[in-house]
Amino acid sequence: xxxFSTFAxxxxxxxxxxxxxxxxxxxxxxxxxxxxxxxxxxPGSYFGAQxxxxxxxxxxxxxxxxxxxxxxxxxxxxxxxxxxxxxxxxKRLIDQYKPDVLIGEECSDATLAIMPIVEQAKIPxxxxxxxxxxxxxxxxxxxxxxxxxxxxxxVDIATNAYKRLNARTAVLLHENTNAGxxxxxxxxxxxxxxxxxxxxxxxxxxxxxxxxxIATRIAGMGGVDVIPTYTLExxxxxxTQALMQAGVVKGGGGKAIQLGTIWLPFGFEQKAGKxxxxxxxxxxxxxxxxxxxxxxxxxxxxxxxxLEPTHLNAHAYDQILLIADxxxxxxxxxxxxxDTLAQTKDFSGVTGSVEFDKTNQNVKMDTIHYMETKPDxxxxxxxxx
Amino acid sequence: MSKTxxxxxxxSRERRVWYLIAxxxxxxxxxxxxxxxxxxxLIVCALxxxxxxxxxxxxxxxxxxxxxxSAFYGLGAYSSTLLVLKLGLPFWAAFAIGTLMAxxxxxxxxxxxxxxxxxxxxxxxxxxxxxxxxxxxNWISLTQGPLGIYGIAPPPTVAxxxxxxxxxGDLRNLFYLTAGFTLIVYVLLDQMVHSPIGExxxxxxxxxxxxxxxxxxxxxxxxFAFAVSSAAAGAAGxxxxxxxxxxxxxAFFVSESFMILAMVIVGGMGTLVGPVFGAVLLTILxxxxxxxxxxxxxxxxxxxxxxxxxMPGGIVEAFHLLRHRLFPEGEMR
Numbered sequence: 001x002x003x004f005s006t007f008a009x010x011x012x013x014x015x016x017x018x019x020x021x022x023x024x025x026x027x028x029x030x031x032x033x034x035x036x037x038x039x040x041x042x043p044g045s046y047f048g049a050q051x052x053x054x055x056x057x058x059x060x061x062x063x064x065x066x067x068x069x070x071x072x073x074x075x076x077x078x079x080x081x082x083x084x085x086x087x088x089x090x091k092r093l094i095d096q097y098k099p100d101v102l103i104g105e106e107c108s109d110a111t112l113a114i115m116p117i118v119e120q121a122k123i124p125x126x127x128x129x130x131x132x133x134x135x136x137x138x139x140x141x142x143x144x145x146x147x148x149x150x151x152x153x154x155v156d157i158a159t160n161a162y163k164r165l166n167a168r169t170a171v172l173l174h175e176n177t178n179a180g181x182x183x184x185x186x187x188x189x190x191x192x193x194x195x196x197x198x199x200x201x202x203x204x205x206x207x208x209x210x211x212x213x214i215a216t217r218i219a220g221m222g223g224v225d226v227i228p229t230y231t232l233e234x235x236x237x238x239x240t241q242a243l244m245q246a247g248v249v250k251g252g253g254g255k256a257i258q259l260g261t262i263w264l265p266f267g268f269e270q271k272a273g274k275x276x277x278x279x280x281x282x283x284x285x286x287x288x289x290x291x292x293x294x295x296x297x298x299x300x301x302x303x304x305x306x307l308e309p310t311h312l313n314a315h316a317y318d319q320i321l322l323i324a325d326x327x328x329x330x331x332x333x334x335x336x337x338x339d340t341l342a343q344t345k346d347f348s349g350v351t352g353s354v355e356f357d358k359t360n361q362n363v364k365m366d367t368i369h370y371m372e373t374k375p376d377x378x379x380x381x382x383x384x385x
Numbered sequence: 386m387s388k389t390x391x392x393x394x395x396x397s398r399e400r401r402v403w404y405l406i407a408x409x410x411x412x413x414x415x416x417x418x419x420x421x422x423x424x425x426x427l428i429v430c431a432l433x434x435x436x437x438x439x440x441x442x443x444x445x446x447x448x449x450x451x452x453x454x455s456a457f458y459g460l461g462a463y464s465s466t467l468l469v470l471k472l473g474l475p476f477w478a479a480f481a482i483g484t485l486m487a488x489x490x491x492x493x494x495x496x497x498x499x500x501x502x503x504x505x506x507x508x509x510x511x512x513x514x515x516x517x518x519x520x521x522x523n524w525i526s527l528t529q530g531p532l533g534i535y536g537i538a539p540p541p542t543v544a545x546x547x548x549x550x551x552x553x554g555d556l557r558n559l560f561y562l563t564a565g566f567t568l569i570v571y572v573l574l575d576q577m578v579h580s581p582i583g584e585x586x587x588x589x590x591x592x593x594x595x596x597x598x599x600x601x602x603x604x605x606x607x608x609f610a611f612a613v614s615s616a617a618a619g620a621a622g623x624x625x626x627x628x629x630x631x632x633x634x635x636a637f638f639v640s641e642s643f644m645i646l647a648m649v650i651v652g653g654m655g656t657l658v659g660p661v662f663g664a665v666l667l668t669i670l671x672x673x674x675x676x677x678x679x680x681x682x683x684x685x686x687x688x689x690x691x692x693x694x695x696m697p698g699g700i701v702e703a704f705h706l707l708r709h710r711l712f713p714e715g716e717m718r
Contacts, residue, residue: 041682077675083533083631088425092675095420112535113631134535176522176531178633205522206635 037104054316154186266310439617445655448590459637461622487619653699
């Protein structure tokens with residue numbers, strides 16, 4: 001009798017669970033699944049770690065109330081900043097997680113490898129970190145980039161170097177990667193066209209650890225006004241310190257100004273110390289921006305992580321917010337999200353605004369913010385754009 | 386005419402049964418593995434097996450510590466792709482030339498092996514891998530260097546009279562192509578190592594001077610082993626390019642040589658079947674561990690370290706020891 005009673009109770013509980021599960025399943029189905037292809041291992045892993053923070057914050061905020069009845073969930077895969085792992089990670093996400101939209105990768109080589117896969121699977125990919133022009137030129141209908149490409153950044157920084165800093169000579173330092181060579185080439189073309197002179201174009205592999213010889217060579221050239229530098233953080237620190245020791249840059253008593261784009265994370269100055277003095281670089285997030293959404297983002301980020309947000313945090317946050325905006329405008333599956341994304345005009349994120357041209361490249365230049373490192377290693381916003 | 390002993394004949398029959406089983410497994414795998422992610426993993430497994438058994442032939446049988454396998458892999462990938470893109474050769478001709486070029490480069494490297502042994506040969510072959518990597522990286526006008534080559538097409542569709550067309554854009558067909566080729570190479574190598582060629586290479590590995598006293602031409606056989614090993618790596622490279630669709634030099638960095646070496650050691654050097662298990666394990670394990678997120682690489686690294694620590698003879702020896710313990714009366718080979 002006891003056994004029967006226990007069985008009856010279990011059956012009743014199971015029925016209740018079944019009923020609850022059945023009644024709640026329609027709501028649970030209304031989920032936008034996001035696949036995150038982020039480098040979480042290798043030299044670019046700091047991208048992935050910081051991207052995740054921005055994503056988590058955005059999801060926390062959005063999922064409190066949802067958008068048009070949709071909640072958002074994400075699954076990450078380590079795409080390792082490299083073509084084969086990235087394409088493997090993309091296939092795994094697409095086959096097993098079946099996302100409605102993908103975000104990532106950060107490195108251009110990896111993004112270019114992923115693009116044919118997302119095109120074949122017909123799932124939109126939102127990219128924030130890869131600067132190679134090839135991603136949107138020719139690109140494909142399923143890949144969108146919210147950051148300025150290497151040409152937009154390169155032309156802008158070269159023009160500012162010539163016109164605002166009155167630089168007339170430059171030495172280019174870049175890693176020998178797709179993005180490194182491409183960025184340096186655009187700078188060189190623009191700077192030369194304006195009347196400047198490129199004294200040297202120095203490329204190096206990611207395996208180079210000692211930049212003393214390169215810094216000494218630059219010191220020997222004399223009269224270098226600007227040194228555009230395109231490399232990841234690890235090598236970037238070593239280069240900056242070697243340039244200081246060789247007395248080339250302001251931190252070492254020289255007059256040359258290092259220039260950079262979004263390759264370096266926030267906090268680079270603190271790690272580089274005095275060597276970073278006078279470094280001017282593009283960041284795609286200005287934490288001193290007084291727009292309400294930026295102030296709210298900074299405040300919420302500090303509250304959640306007890307850290308100042310970086311441009312990588314902000315970029316990732318904007319990617320999720322852009323997806324939410326698309327869902328608000330009617331996107332509900334891969335095809336409609338792609339179509340709605342393509343029509344995006346004047347989306348206002350914390351890094352700036354987004355409007356895609358016919359190649360799915362964001363054409364808004366207010367995502368480019370120039371920062372200069374002050375003697376106390378804090379930043380000053382140059383308000384050049 | 387040489388006579389085969391009954392024991393050798395029985396072993397030969399047993400090997401043929403295993404080839405058949407392997408062929409059945411290759412034929413059946415895509416029927417069970419249907420998603421593109423796992424099918425791609427299977428193709429990567431096939432390529433890694435090709436690389437590992439190639440290295441095992443020169444390392445495990447001829448005893449030459451070659452750390453240049455990544456260079457031959459890259460040579461095969463780049464030469465075949467460039468022959469298709471720049472000279473307009475058909476893929477199959479480019480595949481044959483790419484494989485031969487890698488084999489020729491391996492034979493060239495064997496000249497070092499005549500004078501160098503052990504660690505010294507390892508350093509020389511590592512230097513060779515670095516040189517090839519730097520060429521791929523810096524000869525931008527030819528290789529595109531770090532700018533990469535994108536949009537590489539799969540091998541062209543094959544049509545046989547009366548049969549449906551075989552399109553290699555379909556991952557199932559590409560798997561059959563790569564795994565079938567790998568199986569053929571395995572069978573050829575297995576036949577070789579169980580023939581007088583294998584005995585000759587083993588004699589060189591064990592004692593080169595004694596081998597020479599028996600009339601074995603060490604330099605010639607080393608060149609042969611290097612050429613076969615590097616040709617296998619070159620063939621893997623020819624398949625790599627159409628699989629990924631992208632070529633960048635970083636895919637053939639010297640660290641790839643150590644990964645291939647790890648496959649051989651974890652599987653069991655000098656057994657040919659061992660590197661097959663090693664390649665499968667080291668390809669699939671990190672994919673299985675993906676669900677563990679950030680802990681993935683730590684667990685992967687720890688697993689490989691423990692495998693080497695507790696199975697110094699590799700998976701194959703561990704299997705034999707386990708079998709001996711479980712069935713002490715059983716036949717040990």
